[in-house]
Amino acid sequence: MEQDYSKVDAILASYRGKKGILIPMLQEVQNEMGYLSRDCMKYVAKAMQIPAAEIFGVATFYSMFRLKQQGKHIVRVCKGTACHVSDADGIKSALVEALKLPKDENTTEDMMFTLMEVACLGCCSLAPVIMIDDMTFGKLVPEAIPAILDKFRF
Ligand code: FES
Incomplete structure (x- = not known):
């Protein structure tokens, strides 16, 4: 199915003819589309007459850009020092198992x-701490993870 880029067109129009626009423009496109697909980046490149390689380069370099569609709920597992020494690895393993994440994937098949x-x-x-969307869960043990996730399965 053809992707509708009419909202992207409106964003691009507001940047046309300006300099130093690549990052803010891509951020705005990402906010609108949820992520930067290959097709979307190619579309932007063509519409703005910017080399596609330049757009891919920027989008892959900066961590704020998402190149894959994300699930409905974002689960952040903290791997900072305090959490690391409090079994963040065990929490992450419990999350991967409960979410049944395929190897090398970070989004569930149902896009939840x-x-x-x-x-x-x-x-x-x-x-150790995790955040699901804007809710924080702390002093966790791996066994607590399935019940927490169940609250978000809707
Ligand atoms: S290390 Fe600070 S919240 Fe995990």
Whole structure:
């Protein structure tokens, strides 16, 4: 099915003719589309007459750009020092198992959850910590993970 880029067109129009636009423009496109697919990047390249390699280069270099579609809920597992010494690895393993994540994938097949690692969630006294969307769960044990995830399976 053809992707509808009419909203992207409106974003691109506001950047046309300006300099130093690549990062803010791609951020805005990502906000609109949820992520930057290959097709979308090619579309932007053609529409803005920017080499596709330049767009791919920027999108793959900066971690704020998402190149894959994300799940409905974002699960952040903290791998910062305080969490690391409090069994963050065990928490992550429990998440991977409960989410039945395929190898080398961080989004569930039903597109309900995307799992990502973060450096510190800013609440180290609660280590180990995860965040699901904007809710924080701390002082976790691996056994608690399935029940927490179940609250978000809707
Ligand atoms: S190290 Fe995990 S919240 Fe700070």
